[in-house]
Amino acid sequence: MSVMTIVKAINNALDIKLNEDRSVVIYGEDVGVEGGVFRVTEGLQKKYGVERVFDSPLAESGIVGTALGMAVSGLRPIVELQFDGFTYPAFNQIASNVSRMQNRSRGKYTVPMVIRFPYGGGVNALEHHSDSPEALFAHLPGLKVVIPSTPHDAKGLMISAIESEDPVIFMEPKRIYRAIKQEVTDDKFSIPLGKAKVIQEGTDVTLVAFGAMIRESQKAIEMAKEAGISVELIDLRSIYPIDRQTIGESVRKTGRMIIVAEAHESFSVGSELIAIANEEAFLHLEAPPRRVMGYDTVVPLAQGEKYYIISPERIFYEIEKTVNF
């Protein structure tokens, strides 16, 4: 066991897979000597050499497109895109090829690759450094989209992502990269993709969240507890495949649902979760499911971010409203 941050836990997962499988390679902008701008790949080039962990030219489409080429020819590439907002130059490769090569080739080629990047707001960053694009990737058929919220999950899910024969978008909540520390085993373990986790059981309302919003939700749940409200908290962990069963069960029990996520609320994962709640638990719904999500605005720079970012208080406000509906 070691005390790990999310950064350290992912680094550890990468290390384990690099060590046990020579077909694993890692590249992207500044992932080599620099170890990535958030140091997620720190030390790996030194340990595994420049052929296995290396800096690429500054071109996201190229990074992702070449990784697909590697994936169909025997390697298991893991590529880093430097920030959420810089996934878009790679969007065509992801939407047109990474997600489709398996289907296009009728399974002749599998696509065992991971595209990982830090995402989300709350770090006083420049534009394009605070986006939460999970809905965009989840809407594209053929991908798996994963978001951990703890060091333990980050490690276990990353191991699964690397071992998946399907391409995985692995989004890392940068705001809590180092904020959460946890004892995590140094041994290899994996957490299956596609399974949500009930973090806390409750009876009055189901809160579905993921990434950095788990911690904020937990704070809100404390406030709710004081107000005598019992909240069930689900960490979605996998955006696609989405764990319809766990959501359905919980909402059938509590009759109420709130989604907490940083992304723009319209046409979002929140919308999908409301659809699922309707499909799975319609007769049990006692209040309209609500979204506590980002507005349909560009994520503001530091001074405006306080208006955009979701506070525990705002979550609590919605909990109260939903319970009192």
Added chain:
Amino acid sequence: MSVMTIVKAINNALDIKLNEDRSVVIYGEDVGVEGGVFRVTEGLQKKYGVERVFDSPLAESGIVGTALGMAVSGLRPIVELQFDGFTYPAFNQIASNVSRMQNRSRGKYTVPMVIRFPYGGGVNALEHHSDSPEALFAHLPGLKVVIPSTPHDAKGLMISAIESEDPVIFMEPKRIYRAIKQEVTDDKFSIPLGKAKVIQEGTDVTLVAFGAMIRESQKAIEMAKEAGISVELIDLRSIYPIDRQTIGESVRKTGRMIIVAEAHESFSVGSELIAIANEEAFLHLEAPPRRVMGYDTVVPLAQGEKYYIISPERIFYEIEKTVNF
């Protein structure tokens, strides 16, 4: 008045705006001499010259990115992307700049530009020629997303799109490009963006559709009528801004909703409409709102498309299920 197809109606709108406003220019792949692969820009280069209607190099990011440059410097560019699946190379320019320049410059620059492209399936096309990516664009803040379903609307909405100071994604349902003929006035008129249209009133269930799915829905409604079910049909027309009010009113009246759209159902416009129905009409809902949408698969080639495409029968099947819930 002339009898117009959607192709002709859009051509007519472009013609009117080219004629009255010298700041309007049109370009894209094959839009010049060729008049576009679907002939939407037919005759316009001849009439207005190669400086105003012209072929560009084959690069969608460049087409959209340069249009943004034109839009901030006095022109009103209208660019054509050749097919839905070829919007993705332009995704970064759209997501990172077109949708954001106005906000980034605090209104110093407006972005009066239109990105138009044929979308959707049902034409036995090759891969990447049948996608329905409206949810992707609707999720990005700062854009307007428009989809007409008739020649009349196509013309009126296109005029508004060109005159909008905000950037507009104009998606043209290629499957009915020439399938629907309608008398349309030759004069200029416009239809405000952001307003849905109740095509047919009804009492038992609200059908929300757009683009080529309107016609399929109308066929299903005939079937429903025979079965004694009264259906209200709403043509969404504008995906963003979405007309929450019209949806809300209708669902409060009928208590039931079905969304018919070609796109993959997960994380889609359908999901958003279900969220809206919950938010606007929760206490009136008598059955879970349902999506009759494309599966989370790549749109199949011609032989498989029959399984993917939405038939009036399938819509009717869902109507019956919803009404009998």
Added chain:
Amino acid sequence: MIQDDLPAIFRDFNPLEDRMLRVIDDEGNVINKELFPELDDDSIIDAYKQMYYERTADEMAISYQRQGRMYTFTPNLGQEAIHIAAGMNIRKEDWLVPAFREMGTLLSKGVTMKEMFLFYLGNEHGGSFKNVSKTLPIAISIGTQLHHATGIGYSIKYQKKNEAVFTFIGDGGTSEGDFSEALNFAGVWQVPIIFTIQNNQYAISVPVKSQTKSVNLAVKSVAFGIPGIKVDGNDFFAMYLAYKTASEYALSGKGPMLIEAYTYRLGAHTTSDDPSKYRKKEEEEEWALVDPLLRLERYMKKMDIWNIDKEKLRDEYKQEIDAQFVSAEKEKAYKIDDIFDYMYTDMPEDFKRQKGAYEQFLSWKENRK
């Protein structure tokens, strides 16, 4: 500027001087004896036959499409020398990463016309090329395939295999960002790839002069520090030589190369296209005179190695191709499974639910009748 260890032809036909590698002239005369590739008569005859097969298959496909028996098809007419010269230089161990207009090369690699037809009949099983190893499916989204080729190049180098990658793009495709990015990655990584630009003068209706101001397309290699050469794409021998040279270069670990194959699309862009809208008949006629098959035939006749009865061969090919088409037409019906089963290696629950819901609808529909 030009590397020392570069094969001579890359120096002698420097694209910066807008020179073009040719071995025979339009009449089939050898104009560069010292460059004539080592090819015995049988191989030349075989090359012609392959080109002729591709030509015949193309014509058949066009006619099936006209008969309404097949969806849109992308003809290869006029570009056969490139395809077969490439095909003859691609070994089983080498990778082929196609765009969408190199049918002859695919056939050389082992793809059958049945598969091609099946693809254009709207069945993904045709386009998967499942029986041919190291061959990616047809790439429709222009430019993207070059990155895949480059990534495969990296795998090869990383795994220390003695393999090369052959990949293709059109003149129009050179405008896409992915084209430049891929050449740049390949240059930095020094991977064994042969990039071919089939410059057939048009991207649908758009002439190459509207695509770029560069003097030619081979010269674009300079921007990425890789060797480039412009080759007469209607000259089978020049193309053969270029591929032989590039392939040896790549296999000896020296890195990527860019070949511009200067040619002309004799047919329509696809069967839904009408070139008379955007190009002159005279232009088409001029290029028809230097049809790569004609030029090779002229050469063969001059060298007295012509022993082909075209009529007869054509009939033979037609029969064979028709059998393949019919077999593709008769291919077992497309199943629901076919749209669901290849999206994921292990099908997610939620996805199974979608498939199940659809099956329920189908049985409802069945019962209604």
Added chain:
Amino acid sequence: MIQDDLPAIFRDFNPLEDRMLRVIDDEGNVINKELFPELDDDSIIDAYKQMYYERTADEMAISYQRQGRMYTFTPNLGQEAIHIAAGMNIRKEDWLVPAFREMGTLLSKGVTMKEMFLFYLGNEHGGSFKNVSKTLPIAISIGTQLHHATGIGYSIKYQKKNEAVFTFIGDGGTSEGDFSEALNFAGVWQVPIIFTIQNNQYAISVPVKSQTKSVNLAVKSVAFGIPGIKVDGNDFFAMYLAYKTASEYALSGKGPMLIEAYTYRLGAHTTSDDPSKYRKKEEEEEWALVDPLLRLERYMKKMDIWNIDKEKLRDEYKQEIDAQFVSAEKEKAYKIDDIFDYMYTDMPEDFKRQKGAYEQFLSWKENRK
């Protein structure tokens, strides 16, 4: 290959031969008399002052950031000659389309340090450059800005205006597809743009040799048929000459140009970066010796036109810059409106609803207290 109507320097310093335009050497000696630009002493003194102002502002910004009074900042240290030479050649009528490391050029165009500070204090109002016409905001998404510049170039040409566009990108940025696409569009459209690559040797930690195999970056122009030149970016006079020439060329309707400004990022990538992780101290020291300000000072001293009291000037600048910083710090508080009001010209109903819901939450919060 090289056009006849090209200014002489583009022929004399052909990037294909990897030549670099220099006017003064490291010691400040004029090595190319005939190329020395027409600049009177006052202009040279003014240029130095502008560079010195940028340098001082940079240092101040870094220290504010260290004091925790400002978020991440992007220093310009070492690249001032490029910025001021460009600024002196950009007229009011010309457009400026920046990347994110040309503060001096922005200042020349009329942007204030207050605005710069406001931007790095996390306020969009700083980055809008609202008071300066024809200047786009800072572009963070690398490469995308070149397309905007090219589009503006088209507007200018279409509207028959006598204007030019100046746009910038880094060495790393040349790997992005948009870089190549934009140069290609500009070439085909023959629009009045001056593209500058600030080759400061690094993209964060990645050295330029990992970006591309091309002999230099100016040579990339060949791929797009536009003239390119590599210029000593630490030589103010060479940069001035290059911009003067390119601007005249563009304004006379001859089309775009590419300038590679060969320089070195003397500071960190941003204030969150630590260059010692990826580059050698010796390298930094070597480049520090040829700091563009030092070189200009050496020249001025040699020519006996040096009349600057640096200490005094620095104090003066510091005071002025600090006043601007304080004023930026004191800028009226960011409002809720600021996040909503600029997204659309007419705010959609649904969007108003979101704003309204937020205001409701705020009043609930207020009442709770």
